[in-house]
Amino acid sequence: MITALYVVSSKKNKIIDLVVLSIILLSYMYLVPLRPSDAGNDTALYINAYTKLYDFNSAYEVGKSYFGNTEPLFWPLSFVLKMIGLSAAQFIAACGLISFFLTYNSLKLQAEILRCDRRLVFFSLAAMLFTYMSVYYGNHVRASLAVPLAFMSVLYYIKRDSVKAVLFFLLAMSFHWSSLFIALYILIDKFIDTEKKIFIAYLLSCFTALVSSFVINELGSILSFFPQLSNFKDKVELYKSGTVASELTSIFSLSSFWAIFIVASIFILYRDPKNIRVRKLSLLFLILVMVFSFSPIMSVRYFSFLYVTSVLGFTSVFVNVFGKKVALMLLFLLFIILSFVVLTSESVRYTLGLN
Numbered sequence: 001m002i003t004a005l006y007v008v009s010s011k012k013n014k015i016i017d018l019v020v021l022s023i024i025l026l027s028y029m030y031l032v033p034l035r036p037s038d039a040g041n042d043t044a045l046y047i048n049a050y051t052k053l054y055d056f057n058s059a060y061e062v063g064k065s066y067f068g069n070t071e072p073l074f075w076p077l078s079f080v081l082k083m084i085g086l087s088a089a090q091f092i093a094a095c096g097l098i099s100f101f102l103t104y105n106s107l108k109l110q111a112e113i114l115r116c117d118r119r120l121v122f123f124s125l126a127a128m129l130f131t132y133m134s135v136y137y138g139n140h141v142r143a144s145l146a147v148p149l150a151f152m153s154v155l156y157y158i159k160r161d162s163v164k165a166v167l168f169f170l171l172a173m174s175f176h177w178s179s180l181f182i183a184l185y186i187l188i189d190k191f192i193d194t195e196k197k198i199f200i201a202y203l204l205s206c207f208t209a210l211v212s213s214f215v216i217n218e219l220g221s222i223l224s225f226f227p228q229l230s231n232f233k234d235k236v237e238l239y240k241s242g243t244v245a246s247e248l249t250s251i252f253s254l255s256s257f258w259a260i261f262i263v264a265s266i267f268i269l270y271r272d273p274k275n276i277r278v279r280k281l282s283l284l285f286l287i288l289v290m291v292f293s294f295s296p297i298m299s300v301r302y303f304s305f306l307y308v309t310s311v312l313g314f315t316s317v318f319v320n321v322f323g324k325k326v327a328l329m330l331l332f333l334l335f336i337i338l339s340f341v342v343l344t345s346e347s348v349r350y351t352l353g354l355n
Contacts, residue, residue, distance in 0.1 A: 032138040033096025039353030040139040073174030099144035106148040116316040130339040146176035209290035264310040
């Protein structure tokens with residue numbers, strides 16, 4: 001509420017900027033990295049692997065053994081945090097703090113490209129905290145670093161700063177392999193160059209979701225005719241059921257999925273030639289969400305990207321259409337509803353240790 005009031009005010013003051021940002025940061029730290037360390041599915045695994053680190057050179061292998069990821073940079077850098085004396089709980093908090101400011105800076109960069117009021121960054125950050133960041137950033141630590149880094153990679157590409165674009169892309173990849181798909185933006189940018197093509201790509205991605213869900217449901221039956229592919233059949237069934245890493249239901253049954261999907265869709269379909277390149281970034285991740293929708297575990301990776309790349313653009317669209325004061329009132333109500341849907345869900349309460 002403080003953030004929304006400040007955004008609609010006419011006063012511009014760097015001190016107040018810092019106060020508002022601090023309020024959001026303190027709320028974030030309380031909800032995300034300072035929550036019970038045994039809450040959620042992955043946090044305990046991160047803490048277990050962190051406690052086993054004993055030198056820089058072996059950090060990668062230790063992380064691979066005790067956590068299971070193969071990205072090269074995360075665990076060696078984690079050992080640096082351990083070397084300066086951070087406990088396991090402080091390690092999670094430090095990662096949370098870094099991910100917060102990476103997200104903040106990525107939204108500031110997007111605001112510059114969209115040419116919108118930078119104070120909308122505060123509002124978008126607060127809205128993200130109580131819908132997306134609260135559950136995702138505290139549990140998927142590596143991805144919480146990779147998502148804003150990958151986002152900045154494309155934003156620097158849009159700004160034609162190739163060196164920074166490549167650097168942030170490699171950094172994102174070194175924290176989470178899913179960032180590799182961000183490179184597809186170059187193809188999207190090259191071939192989807194009109195509003196009509198954006199609309200067609202949007203419809204095709206939704207259609208592909210239905211087809212891929214049908215195909216994957218029938219794939220197990222098809223593979224049963226090929227005994228030599230039995231291992232592949234088992235893997236398909238695991239991904240389809242969502243039991244590879246967690247007990248996730250079909251993304252199509254989640255109310256929060258549909259709520260955030262609608263938010264992203266409005267932004268993507270909003271016709272504004274000035275913002276077409278940023279909207280295509282959201283389109284890329286909506287396509288990935290839809291294509292992988294048969295598997296919650298795969299789709300949720302790109303759902304997180306989709307939300308980060310859409311929220312500020314969606315906010316700026318509302319301001320353009322309704323004017324700042326009316327838009328902020330409508331958006332405030334919308335994000336309260338979204339927050340209620342997300343924060344009262346069983347999985348989120350479990351992840352935040354609220355049960």
